[in-house]
Amino acid sequence: MKYLLIEDNPELAHAVMTRMKIDGHIIDHADKIEDAIAFSETGEYDLILLDIMLPDGDGRDFLRRHRAGKRDTPVIVLTARSQVSDRISMLDLGADDYVTKPFDHAELQARCRAVLRRNAGAAQTVMQMGDVAFDPVAGLLTVQGREVTLRNKELRLLEILMNAPGQIFPKQKLVDRLFSYDDDVSENAIEVYVARLRKHLGGSQVSITTHRGLGYRLDHG
Known part of the structure; x- marks a missing residue:
């Protein structure tokens, strides 16, 4: 699978990219919205991992633009916000799922697999x-x-x-x-x-x- 990671924390981004590559995935990384838009509009991805707090804006603005452009690439939000209202607002904007920071990589991988299965309309992986x-x-x-x-x-x-x-x-x-x-x-x-x-x-x-x-x-x- 090919993922786009949008995350400005260099340590977290490095950790996620390292584990994803070990698991056999291809991953591009953007640390701001401007670069994320360029990646998403010129490349093809199976899944997007999106941070909310970015140096040049709010990740929700990227999500709005992504969905307004009729792009159906699934998006998992990486968020430090634990309020139910915040999570609901992100789902309403078009996020397919969310993971609350700090998270375990095994949980992130499991959520990625679940979202990809749902997006493919399949309950089984075979x-x-x-x-x-x-x-x-x-x-x-x-x-x-x-x-x-x-x-x-x-x-x-x-x-x-x-x-x-x-x-x-x-x-x-x-x-x-x-x-x-x-x-x-x-x-x-x-x-x-x-x-x-x-x-x-x-x-x-x-x-x-x-x-x-x-x-x-x-x-x-």
């Missing part, structure tokens, strides 16, 4: 296509009954494709989803990961089709 089963939370791929070990980027690429079977993903869009702005990578990296996934899926009912000049699509059958 994706099934023919003789292929994939659990992105557990990082487990099963092909024709055998378990396959995936590297992190392979796992995240398969997750993107399986969330939208039949949709063509341009290489640049996949680069944006798999890497942060700080990563210096080319579209050739996508070709490498696609080739690896094809080997893992070989002989199954699921395949990755190349559409020349357009991108890649996951097909069943």
